[in-house]
């Protein structure tokens with residue numbers, strides 16, 4: 739059993755990618771704001787290292803409002819082909835502007851335009867309203883590079899608990915929980 743849950747997570751992610759899981763980096767992000775109503779939705783994991791798990795989104799979206807009320811979240815990954823689940827919990831912080839700028843610049847142009855055009859989760863009068871915004875932005879920027887929209891950035895979930903679940907016969911699944919302890923991790927086994 740590895741002492742490093744991040745290395746272990748990366749290894750699973752690589753295995754999923756190798757098996758052709760598409761997308762292999764999608765996880766359910768759960769948040770709850772002041773109304774205490776938990777909400778889950780999928781996000782794509784764009785970076786992971788010892789500092790934490792990074793995803794990008796609209797920072798005026800419902801999830802972002804919840805994270806500003808209560809900067810804690812959980813991410814849950816499930817790869818059916820591997821029969822593995824990973825659950826992560828911890829505090830959440832915004833990535834630096836530089837990190838967000840760099841990642842935004844690496845995105846396909848269509849995604850950059852939609853990040854500007856979409857006021858994520860706001861009600862639309864019609865699909866045309868969105869497509870008109872896309873057309874206007876496409877014309878406005880033509881061949882110029884798009885800067886990162888101020889309402890678009892990334893969050894880093896800094897884990898304090900990471901649980902690895904592995905399918906086993908007769909529902910005697912293996913569960914290993916890593917709990918942050920000082921600079922390291924305490925590892926415990928959980929009943930299935």
Ligand SMILES: Cc1cc2nc3c(=O)[nH]c(=O)nc-3n(C[C@H](O)[C@H](O)[C@H](O)COP(=O)(O)O)c2cc1C
Pocket residue numbers: 761764777779780781782783793794795796799800801802858859
């Ligand atoms: C596979 C998958 C990946 C997604 N990845 C992201 C993502 O990385 N960032 C994001 O903002 N929304 C992503 N979405 C859309 C979200 O699930 C959600 O609809 C959107 O972020 C609005 O959520 P909110 O209203 O709770 O803020 C993804 C959806 C799916 C199905």
